Amino acid sequence: KAGVTQTPRYLIKTRGQQVTLSCSPISGHRSVSWYQQTPGQGLQFLFEYFSETQRNKGNFPGRFSGRQFSNSRSEMNVSTLELGDSALYLCASSLETGTPYGYTFGSGTRLTVV
Amino acid sequence: AQTVTQSQPEMSVQEAETVTLSCTYDTSESNYYLFWYKQPPSRQMILVIRQEAYKQQNATENRFSVNFQKAAKSFSLKISDSQLGDTAMYFCAFRSFTGNQFYFGTGTSLTVIP
Numbered sequence: 001k002a003g004v005t006q007t008p009r010y011l012i013k014t015r016g017q018q019v020t021l022s023c024s025p026i027s028g029h030r031s032v033s034w035y036q037q038t039p040g041q042g043l044q045f046l047f048e049y050f051s052e053t054q055r056n057k058g059n060f061p062g063r064f065s066g067r068q069f070s071n072s073r074s075e076m077n078v079s080t081l082e083l084g085d086s087a088l089y090l091c092a093s094s095l096e097t098g099t100p101y102g103y104t105f106g107s108g109t110r111l112t113v114v
Numbered sequence: 115a116q117t118v119t120q121s122q123p124e125m126s127v128q129e130a131e132t133v134t135l136s137c138t139y140d141t142s143e144s145n146y147y148l149f150w151y152k153q154p155p156s157r158q159m160i161l162v163i164r165q166e167a168y169k170q171q172n173a174t175e176n177r178f179s180v181n182f183q184k185a186a187k188s189f190s191l192k193i194s195d196s197q198l199g200d201t202a203m204y205f206c207a208f209r210s211f212t213g214n215q216f217y218f219g220t221g222t223s224l225t226v227i228p
Binding site for chain 1: 147156157158159160161164205209211212213214215216217218219220221
């Protein structure tokens with residue numbers, strides 16, 4: 001059974017550009033959550049998608065957005081990149097929303113903004 | 115709001131010895147879940163152990179056990195017979211009964227010394 005796949009694994013972007021990250025959940029999982037991990041702030045919740053609908057959103061500016069497709073694959077987009085957006089972006093998938101169990105994380109996308 | 119605090123940024127332990135990682139949390143909720151996740155260099159977050167707050171018995175998973183003190187809002191992880199493969203970042207996490215996100219601590223970097 002394939003795990004959670006995040007692409008690309010590494011990404012370097014210039015300030016002001018935009019970026020799109022992809023997360024393919026485990027087959028059958030319908031919920032995808034995104035987290036930002038930085039040395040200073042640790043792991044912070046970005047948003048959760050379930051059945052193509054955003055169910056919950058963390059405290060991030062509107063430059064951070066996401067979507068989920070009918071096959072449960074999710075993308076997150078960051079527009080007008082800032083240096084502070086450099087981070088490891090992790091996604092996690094689960095069968096259902098609102099469950100405390102059964103989360104599988106991907107290996108993340110390391111975004112560097114220069 | 116929920117907060118999770120890990121006061122030990124770095125720890126080391128000799129192979130085969132026992133080590134305890136500390137975690138405290140703050141919440142006004144009575145029903146919640148606590149977790150320890152491990153993040154090796156592969157970057158994938160891996161669930162180590164979980165505890166339901168309504169259970170008084172401390173959770174145990176092979177060499178990993180927790181000391182859950184609900185009144186003190188403390189949730190420490192004990193690793194027995196430490197192995198080189200235990201070298202990783204360890205994150206304590208909180209999730210409320212009805213919540214849609216994990217709240218993570220800032221992590222403890224554990225090094226097992228041969």
